Amino acid sequence: MGTALSRWTMAYFTAALVFLMAAQTMMAMGYGYPTVAVEAPETLVLVHTVTIGWLSLLMCGALLQFVPVLVAKPLQSEKLVLPALLCLLSGLVCLLAGFLHLAGAIETDLPLLPAAATLLPAGFLLVVIVVARTLWNVRPARLPLPARFVAIGLACLAVTFAIGALFALVLSGLLPLDLRTEGLSIHIAAGVGGWLTFTAIGVSYRLLPMFMLAPDEERAASRAVWRCGILALLCFAAAPLERLAGGFGIFGPAAAVLALAALYFYGLDLVFLYRNRKRRKLELNMKAAIGAFVAFFACGLLLPVAALTGTLEMYSGAVFYLAAFGWLTGLGLSQLYKIVPFLTWLECFGAVMGRKPTPRVQDLVAERRARLWFALYFTGVAIGTGALACAVPGLFRLASAMTLVAIGAIIVELVVSRRLLNLPERDSLPEGASRPRLFLPSAR
Amino acid sequence: MTTGNETLADAVERALTMVIDPELGESVIDLGLIYEITVEDGVAYVEMTTTTRGCPATAYLKEAVQSAAWSVPGIHYAEVKLTYEPSWSPGMMKDAARSRLHLA
Numbered sequence: 001m002g003t004a005l006s007r008w009t010m011a012y013f014t015a016a017l018v019f020l021m022a023a024q025t026m027m028a029m030g031y032g033y034p035t036v037a038v039e040a041p042e043t044l045v046l047v048h049t050v051t052i053g054w055l056s057l058l059m060c061g062a063l064l065q066f067v068p069v070l071v072a073k074p075l076q077s078e079k080l081v082l083p084a085l086l087c088l089l090s091g092l093v094c095l096l097a098g099f100l101h102l103a104g105a106i107e108t109d110l111p112l113l114p115a116a117a118t119l120l121p122a123g124f125l126l127v128v129i130v131v132a133r134t135l136w137n138v139r140p141a142r143l144p145l146p147a148r149f150v151a152i153g154l155a156c157l158a159v160t161f162a163i164g165a166l167f168a169l170v171l172s173g174l175l176p177l178d179l180r181t182e183g184l185s186i187h188i189a190a191g192v193g194g195w196l197t198f199t200a201i202g203v204s205y206r207l208l209p210m211f212m213l214a215p216d217e218e219r220a221a222s223r224a225v226w227r228c229g230i231l232a233l234l235c236f237a238a239a240p241l242e243r244l245a246g247g248f249g250i251f252g253p254a255a256a257v258l259a260l261a262a263l264y265f266y267g268l269d270l271v272f273l274y275r276n277r278k279r280r281k282l283e284l285n286m287k288a289a290i291g292a293f294v295a296f297f298a299c300g301l302l303l304p305v306a307a308l309t310g311t312l313e314m315y316s317g318a319v320f321y322l323a324a325f326g327w328l329t330g331l332g333l334s335q336l337y338k339i340v341p342f343l344t345w346l347e348c349f350g351a352v353m354g355r356k357p358t359p360r361v362q363d364l365v366a367e368r369r370a371r372l373w374f375a376l377y378f379t380g381v382a383i384g385t386g387a388l389a390c391a392v393p394g395l396f397r398l399a400s401a402m403t404l405v406a407i408g409a410i411i412v413e414l415v416v417s418r419r420l421l422n423l424p425e426r427d428s429l430p431e432g433a434s435r436p437r438l439f440l441p442s443a444r
Numbered sequence: 445m446t447t448g449n450e451t452l453a454d455a456v457e458r459a460l461t462m463v464i465d466p467e468l469g470e471s472v473i474d475l476g477l478i479y480e481i482t483v484e485d486g487v488a489y490v491e492m493t494t495t496t497r498g499c500p501a502t503a504y505l506k507e508a509v510q511s512a513a514w515s516v517p518g519i520h521y522a523e524v525k526l527t528y529e530p531s532w533s534p535g536m537m538k539d540a541a542r543s544r545l546h547l548a
Contacts, residue, residue, distance in 0.1 A: 004503055065500065072498030210496050213534050213547070278534040281546040345466045346501055354462055354508025355515075360469030 004074070005065070005346055007441035008081045012061025013336065014439035015089060017411055019053025020329070024407055027384075027400035033317055034393045041103035045096050050324055052092050052120070055196050056157075058332050060084070060127045062203065063150065065343070067134050070147040070206055076133035084126035091119030095168065102171065117168035121161045128154050145218050145226060149202020152230060156194025159237075163187040182240035189236040192320075193259070196328055197296075198229055201266060204289075207335060208270075211286055212277035219272070224265040232258035256304060263300040284367040284374065288334035291378040295326025298385075318388035325403065326381045333410055334374065341365050341417045347436040348420065348429070356430035364417045370410065377406035452483040452518050456490070459512045466501060468545060472509060476536030479527065481513075486520040488513040493532045502526070 023046060026032055032046030068075050075081075098112035132154055135147055143151065163183050169175040209216030235255030242251045270293055299322050306315040341364040349358040380402030387395035418438055420426040429435065434442060460478055461471040472478055472492065480491040490513055494502050506524050513522035534547055 005500055069496070069498040069500065210499075213495075278547045279545060280548050342467065343500070346504060349466070350501070350504035353464070353466070353504050354460075354510075354512040357462070358464055358466070360464065361466045362469060 004068075005343060006061075006068075006075060006081070007078070008085060009061045009065040010340075010343065010439045010441070012057050012064065012085060013340065015085070016054050016057035016061065017407075017414075019049050019057065019092075020407060021404070021411070023049040023054060024400060024404040028397055028404050030393065030397050034388060034391065034396060038317065041099045044099045045103070048092070048095055048099070051191060051196070052088070052095070055324070055328055055332070056124075057085075057088065058336075059196060059199055060088070062332075062335075062339070063127070063131050063199070065339070066203060066206065067131050067147070067150060070144060070150065070203075071135060071138045073134060073137045075130065076137060077130045080126045080130050084123045084130070087119045087123030087126065089123075091116050091121075091123055094119060098168065098172070111172065113168040113172035114174060117165040117172075121165050124157055124161045128158060145222055146202040146205040148226060149205070149229075150199050152233070153195050153199030153202065156190040156198060156233065160187060160191040160195055163190070182244060185240055186237055189233070189255075192323060192328075193236065194233050197323075198233070200328060200331055201225065201229070204331070205269070208273045208286070208289075211279075211283065211338060212273065213279045214273040214277040219269060221265045221268045221272070225262045225269065228258045228262035228265065232256075232262055256307065260300060260304060263297065267297060283338065283362070284365075284370055285334045285338035287371075288337065288374040288378075289331055291374070291381075292327050292330030292334060295322050295330055295378075295381065299323045299327060315389055318385050321388050322381070322385045326378070326385065330378065330381065333377065333407070336414065337365070337370060337374075337410065340414045344418050344420070344436050347442055348433050351434065352430050352432040355432065358430070358433075359423055359425070364420065364422055365413070366416070366422050370413045373406045373409040373413065377403055377410070380406060452486075452488070452516065453481045455516045456481050456483065456488050456513045456519065456522075459516050460490075460509060463505065463508045463512050465495065465505070468495065468541075470537075470541045470545065472505065474538045474541035475532075476538065477505075477532060478509070483519070486518060488516070488519045488522040490522065490524045491527055492524060493527055495532055497528050497531065 026046050031042055033043040036042050064075060064081055094112045095116035097106060098116055100106045101108055101112060135143060135151055163186060166175060166179060170177050170179060205222060208214060232255050235251045235258060239251035239255060242249065299319055302315065302319050306312045342361050344364060345361045352358060380399045384396055384399035387399055416422060418436060436442060457473060461473050463472045464470065465472060465475055468475060477494060478490060478492050482489045490509055492509055494505055506526055510522045510524045513519060
């Protein structure tokens with residue numbers, strides 16, 4: 001159906017993993033929050049290394065490969081994918097260097113933040129064009145539900161980088177505005193809630209049935225997630241405007257209630273998919289994903305409890321950490337553990353399929369070993385969340401060291417799978433099979 | 445279709461057991477991905493599907509089925525048609541493959 005391998009997805013994944021390791025190293029060394037304040041430039045370095053460097057690059061790479069699967073149409077404007085990556089990488093380097101300059105760590109007269117405010121939106125815009133054009137290609141048919149989640153995710157990404165660019169200009173002194181209160185909440189809600197979470201939910205609706213052989217028809221609960229989720233995002237966006245206009249303050253609570261409703265329906269869907277799967281024996285990626293889903297629902301429980309008890313400010317760091325590392329990173333790492341070997345298999349053996357005997361995708365991985373690393377990772381995240389909630393920075397650094405080791409080991413497992421090192425016949429591949437490069441696309 | 449052609453269709457089916465779905469590790473025949481095989485005048489016509497619509501392996505699978513069918517002595521050409529009517533479901537798998545995959 002015209003879909004194939006996305007040439008640069010592995011490069012996006014590799015860059016994302018490098019930034020994830022960098023962020024984990026910073027946390028283990030006590031750089032940024034909780035050692036310094038949430039709004040300190042050091043924390044901005046850490047947060048954007050995680051949200052742009054790791055999570056957004058991961059999501060972009062995954063969408064470039066899986067949006068064609070969602071809509072059964074080939075990727076459009078593929079030539080923009082590499083320029084997008086280069087813009088994102090150079091923009092992120094400028095942004096992080098700009099924050100380091102604000103922190104007094106580097107001395108420079110270069111306009112780093114204005115450069116970031118140009119390069120990052122340019123990179124994201126190119127990704128949006130590629131993905132949106134691919135979705136648009138479905139016309140006149142209606143977009144399948146998972147693809148509609150992605151479309152909303154893209155719109156939220158646009159809002160996030162537009163406000164982010166304004167912030168960069170404000171921080172560099174070029175724009176005399178104070179966006180900190182109202183703009184910041186939209187920036188975070190659109191970025192973490194809309195772009196990262198909404199898109200992840202959409203993609204999960206396709207990946208879960210695919211990997212577990214579960215029913216993949218559109219369900220009423222999924223449509224309820226979609227509707228409640230959109231309304232929640234709209235209310236989140238309206239809440240700061242309402243505050244500025246001196247309204248009654250109903251949009252904030254309404255957004256929270258709607259987000260909880262969406263979470264509840266998503267929970268129903270997940271239980272349905274896991275219970276009704278045909279594949280009784282779960283592979284590691286689907287077992288590890290359960291840890292991510294548990295973290296997601298824990299965030300959903302913690303947020304209203306903190307809001308109702310007036311302790312939101314105290315616990316927001318812990319909840320943000322749990323959302324970023326338990327939910328989004330947990331889901332990302334667990335699915336990378338399946339996707340990377342799958343893409344590797346296709347690159348290596350796709351051309352000889354049907355002509356020569358080939359191994360299975362599962363032969364490229366060693367789940368028994370990797371199971372330990374995922375267990376270590378989620379244990380570290382649980383301890384880290386507790387340490388932030390109880391304000392014990394030393395324990396948080398220890399937990400971050402645990403997750404750093406676990407992620408390092410999972411990356412080694414991914415490299416082992418890409419290098420085919422788990423295959424007994426790795427040194428004598430069938431004629432016509434091509435050994436994949438580590439992260440660059442195979443020569444055409 | 446003649447008796448000779450029926451034998452050729454059987455031979456094509458045997459050849460397709462070489463084509464393994466990489467994700468599930470079972471042959472396209474055992475998975476029930478091959479809906480129809482007919483042979484007329486030495487040309488094999490295969491109608492097939494994939495477990496997931498739009499799967500990145502689709503083009504590779506289709507090509508692999510064509511190449512395996514074409515490799516059968518007596519087959520001069522193989523034509524493969526991809527269809528999602530009806531869409532594949534695990535119920536289409538052969539019992540042996542279902543039990544190997546621990547399917548419910």
